[in-house]
Amino acid sequence: TPLQIVSELNKYIIGQDNAKKAVAIALRNRIRRQKLPPELIDEVTPKNIIMIGPTGVGKTEIVKRLSKLVKAPFVKVEATKFTEVGYVGRDVDSIIRDLAEVSVQLIRKEWSSKVEDKAKQLVDEKIIDCLFPVSNKRKEQKTNLLDGSFYSGIEEEKKESFDISTKKDEREERFERTRRKFKDKLEKGELENRLIEIEVEENIQPTVEVFSGSGIEGMGINFKDILGRMFPQKRKKQKVTIAEARKILIYTETQKLIDMDEVIRAATDRVENLGIVFLDEIDKIAGQEKSYGPD
Template sequence: MSELNSLTPKQTVHRLDQYIIGQDDAKRSVAIALRNRWRRQQVQPPLREEIAPKNIIMIGPTGVGKTEIARRLANLAQSPFIKVEASKFTEVGYVGRDVESMVRDLLQLAINMVTKDEEEGVTAKAAVAAEERLLDLLLPPVPKQETTPSGADETSRKNEHADVIPLSYNDAFGGETASLANEEQGSKKQTDSAEKTREKLRRMLHSGELDDRTVELSVTTQKPQGPVVEVFSSSGMEDMQSSLQDAFSKIFPGQKHERKLKVPDALEYLKKEEAQRLVDPESVTEKAIRKTEQAGIIFLDEIDKIASRSGSGSGSPDVSREGVQRDLLPIVEGSTVTTKYGPVRTDHILFIASGAFYTNKPSDLAPELQGRFPIRVNLNPLGKEEFFRILTEPENALIKQYTALMATEGIELKFEEEAIQEMARIAVEVNMKTENIGARRLHTVMECVLDELSFDATEREDRTFVVTSEYVQKQLLDISDNEDLSRYIL
């Protein structure tokens, strides 16, 4: 977590600004939450264990950056991150997913992260071992020859308890000494010759002269697992499902078979195999559990869908919603979740919840659950100015993405500023007329504008394409003016 240690709240906000336009309050809140994690690590126990994370609820319509803020935050912190939709869970006993499954999924992501880091740490050793194995395939090592004369062992055993010991090796073995010396000398020459050939092959391998050569390599392929049955309802059943799948993989292990590969491909496969061999699974599991407990982030989307609607009666649909809230409460408060890798405590996992809260409000959540989300942030709807900035400013701006895509076809794609303004205006207009999906509308607008170019790019003679406001209007005006078409196309 070295990257986490070096980031102040202002630095975190600056990093988020590179990808997310606006929503300064939300960025500020998550930046403070991230820094508080580092601060907690500096506090001495036992007080450190008493400091709980300050969970956050983001309130705002879809497409304004709630998920992106949480995802980018996790990338900055190098933390395992998982997004789950609260509406997909149901109360234990109903048909639906067990809420504890999100912690198990988070741990699996952490194990993948730690495994990757550990394998990168042994890359150099794995590369050396892989190269030696590949050279063994190209030039099998010379088998060691037996240098002891056939009668030597028997003679030694006879003389082991004898009163008279031979005066010399020649006396003991007579004329066989010269023959043995010749064999040893021949074996040494053969070994020296093999070593020289091996070093020559090594130089050829490094220079790429062997890239076109094919070698036969023993590779492992995983047999298909047994039938996967999605197990729902009571706690621990999903763990039983994964345990059953593990059992299937042990009963039916991967099969080895010979496969012909080019030398570069064979070397890459051997590197991966050696890296996996050098990584200690127990150490990976231990680090992953600690990373999950201390740095994990769970993003609970659509939390408003499990809140009781304001003013609603005690209808049956609310029973399940309240049940999910009751199941979520101990996870968010801090409890121990059993996984196939071992117990995981959730006390210090950061939970970020989000919801539009159109028909209800955060106060409609269970009071106990509300108390576990002390920070609430409102995200603002996006307008024409924000859409223009989203198209142009971020590191991953759509204009930059499509320019890079067309460059692969040898086409220089340019956008006039008025054209970008027009696309932003049309996106806002369609959002107002139909369902407001926020910045996601820009993806659809861009696809419609560049549809002809994307289709004809390979055959175009003119290698420069300029998008003007007139061209944008030509491509979109009829669709944007027709509300029915807008619903289905834009």
């Protein structure tokens, strides 16, 4: 309710009761709008709020705290930076693009926290695999099997095969026992300073010169994403401590568990329904005096 929102804002901002009530009512209206039938949602448009006051009274802080309270994407822009497009200004379309990027990061962070436990389990298994590679064990078993059966006769081969299978079972049991032992140590944090070798992606982007123009920002082109698809990132082996490897691998595994298409859809929906744009310094372009570009 608006009363609860105002009481929450009172914990961080002193005074400014009218502003707090205005944003609380606006937030309630937005929530009500989402509950309307689809054919009526487009008929109800959220209103803008103008906050007037000297520097430092808490205008920005009210909106920032409100966005954190409801987990809404929030972006603050200075109006004076959008007044001379083509010279030193920016296109207003970039405001919504920035808001959408903030929303994507917000949704990704929320979803990452949900799959963090599963990602940690996968990372622990990968670290154990680095300490005790399973492939090397299998190669060793295959070599022993060949060595034991190639130079023996038919009768001796059966005996050797039985002995080898017995040794193989013992070796597997010993391997798994050692693996579990180190896994327990890993969970207790006793191996954090031990060095292991992992594969990481090289964050090297190809150098491409782009000539900026008046409409380059309004084109909606993300050159970094395009180049990332054209030039796949190379992987390199790197020796790091287990503590450092865990940070790198948790991020990688978390991204694998998240469906980015779903993230983008959820982020778009949140921008449309809860997005907040804070226009600062709007009084500097709303005065009576006239100002033009450098020409």
